[in-house]
Amino acid sequence: MTHEEAATLIGEHFVGAQVQGGSPLAVTVPVDRWVALARFAKETLGCRFFAFSTAVDWKDGGLEVIAKVDNLDNQLSVLMKTRLGTGVSACPSLVPVYRGANWMERECYDMFGIRFEGHPDLRRILLADDWQGHPLLKSYAVDTPHPPYR
Amino acid sequence: MSEALSRVEIDYAGGERLTMNMGPQHPSAHGVFRAILTLEGETVVGVDAVVGYLHRCHEKLAETLTYAQYPSIASKTDYVAAMTSEFAYVMAAENIGKINVPKRAQYLRVLTAELQRIASHLLWLGTWCMDMGGALGGGATIFLYCIRERELILDLFESLVGARLLYGFYQVGGVRYDLPAGWGDTCRQTVSHIEQRIGEYESLLDGNPFFLARARGVGVISRELAEDVGIAGPLLRGSGVAFDLRRAAPYSSYEDFQFTIPVAPEGDCFARYRVRMAEFRESIRIVRQVLDALPEGPISSRPGLKSVAQIRIPKGESYARVEGPRGEVGCYLIADGSAKPYRMKWRGASFSNLAVLPHIIPGHKVADVVAIMGSVDPVFGEVDR
Numbered sequence A: 001m002t003h004e005e006a007a008t009l010i011g012e013h014f015v016g017a018q019v020q021g022g023s024p025l026a027v028t029v030p031v032d033r034w035v036a037l038a039r040f041a042k043e044t045l046g047c048r049f050f051a052f053s054t055a056v057d058w059k060d061g062g063l064e065v066i067a068k069v070d071n072l073d074n075q076l077s078v079l080m081k082t083r084l085g086t087g088v089s090a091c092p093s094l095v096p097v098y099r100g101a102n103w104m105e106r107e108c109y110d111m112f113g114i115r116f117e118g119h120p121d122l123r124r125i126l127l128a129d130d131w132q133g134h135p136l137l138k139s140y141a142v143d144t145p146h147p148p149y150r
Numbered sequence B: 001m002s003e004a005l006s007r008v009e010i011d012y013a014g015g016e017r018l019t020m021n022m023g024p025q026h027p028s029a030h031g032v033f034r035a036i037l038t039l040e041g042e043t044v045v046g047v048d049a050v051v052g053y054l055h056r057c058h059e060k061l062a063e064t065l066t067y068a069q070y071p072s073i074a075s076k077t078d079y080v081a082a083m084t085s086e087f088a089y090v091m092a093a094e095n096i097g098k099i100n101v102p103k104r105a106q107y108l109r110v111l112t113a114e115l116q117r118i119a120s121h122l123l124w125l126g127t128w129c130m131d132m133g134g135a136l137g138g139g140a141t142i143f144l145y146c147i148r149e150r151e152l153i154l155d156l157f158e159s160l161v162g163a164r165l166l167y168g169f170y171q172v173g174g175v176r177y178d179l180p181a182g183w184g185d186t187c188r189q190t191v192s193h194i195e196q197r198i199g200e201y202e203s204l205l206d207g208n209p210f211f212l213a214r215a216r217g218v219g220v221i222s223r224e225l226a227e228d229v230g231i232a233g234p235l236l237r238g239s240g241v242a243f244d245l246r247r248a249a250p251y252s253s254y255e256d257f258q259f260t261i262p263v264a265p266e267g268d269c270f271a272r273y274r275v276r277m278a279e280f281r282e283s284i285r286i287v288r289q290v291l292d293a294l295p296e297g298p299i300s301s302r303p304g305l306k307s308v309a310q311i312r313i314p315k316g317e318s319y320a321r322v323e324g325p326r327g328e329v330g331c332y333l334i335a336d337g338s339a340k341p342y343r344m345k346w347r348g349a350s351f352s353n354l355a356v357l358p359h360i361i362p363g364h365k366v367a368d369v370v371a372i373m374g375s376v377d378p379v380f381g382e383v384d385r
Helices: A003-013 A033-045 A101-112 B001-004 B058-063 B070-074 B084-097 B102-129 B140-162 B183-205 B209-215 B223-231 B271-294 B349-354 B364-375 B382-384
Strands: A017-021 A025-028 A049-057 A063-070 A077-086 A091-093 A115-117 B016-022 B035-039 B043-050 B316-323 B329-337 B341-347
Touching: A003 A017, A003 A025, A003 A033, A003 A077, A025 B001, A033 A063, A033 A077, A033 B209, A033 B223, A049 A101, A049 B223, A049 B329, A049 B341, A049 B349, A063 A101, A101 B035, A115 B058, A115 B329, B001 B316, B016 B364, B035 B364, B043 B058, B070 B084, B084 B329, B102 B140, B102 B183, B102 B271, B102 B364, B140 B183, B209 B271, B209 B316, B209 B364, B271 B364, B341 B349, B349 B382
Parallel strands: A025 A077, A091 A115
Antiparallel strands: A017 A025, A049 A063, A063 A077, B016 B035, B035 B043, B316 B329, B329 B341
16 A cells, blocks of 8 residues: 555545655544544554654644554555644543553653553653653753752 | 562462562663562563663753754664664754765765674673573673674774764764775674674574573564564564565665565564574675775765754654664654754664563563563663663
């Protein structure tokens, strides 16, 4: 399957999805279609390889969650994106679809404070359990010391 | 003490569950990694992996450094294969800025990346065999052999860059240094020497019944699990998936070189060992081809930097990935047109590879945990970033 065919298929199944061509294929869907898109990518497009997931803090634009999956047989890559909306930090979890999302979403929670609903084990992963705040938010100052001091 | 005692559950069937802490300073961790194992007798039934001891928040750091400053910091993520992470970062910046890289610089990047793969695999083989130590008839033998050979590659890097571990060799638009006089001949001698030694290691290990008992059928990763968790590199190819970014999505002129992608279908520790041993020889093959065909010309498409803020990358985003010694090392970069990135995400190969441990360790003995950990070849600078 080429990237163009995949773009057409996604356009048919996800009305209102923004699809940008090229490799990887960037697809933006509303947050309520997030898990459906992942399931579609895995089962219909054959993207069974979970490369990574992360988030971006767009300040006034709110948080954006991103995940990339690949089909290793035909080099199809899909970069899935969803905007959570201003002030919202809840997102459905992809762990039921991809087991690789487990640690990646824990890192996302650690760094951005995003609560992944349906995640089996949402704890901090890189920072200490008693850490205050979420460092990759743009509001988290980099030049002032943060407790706990170690 | 009381908490440790309260965690022992004894039932009347004679079964007993014990929680055992392994790490964070366990020699087989190859860094700082803590595994909280739940045991039934000698058998592991549950693993809680604790990472993050080396966390420096590279991704926040990258937002505060310019495109010229960060590459030498990038090498501190995977410090065993420092060339690889620099490579991914500069490629991401070049993709967004549509910056051309001269052919000679592309070849030099391939050359150093392949030498780095050999050095990294040597460290893996040495430490892994030391983990399984006594069983191989002489603890540190293979470790010392491997370190001896790895030194030769570090010597090559030292005469090229001036540093032995963390290089700062790559820069946006090319590489920083050209080969010194006579370097190519030394490099050829070194790889020929190492090629011969690899055969020696294999003769020590391939027919060693103790080694086979520790490696065969241990830590099996199925193809389905491998893809679902997103493990890459020799682990993925050791599970029967012939996927290598150098072939699947060639970058930096990899399409110019002849090499094969070693695959083993079994998915156990021994399959991963076979794949990496074959990769040594393929890397040596590529190094020789680069030296034979190295074109003349400039080594960077950019003039020398007068100030670190000189590189301006236009607004845009890109995901650049390279095939590192441990698999897909990716850099997802969002540029906002200023001198520094808006957001940078590392896809550390070791992070994804390590995430498979809780799925494969249960059911094995404690001693096998050590063998499996070593076969995954994690570098904790890259896991924790």
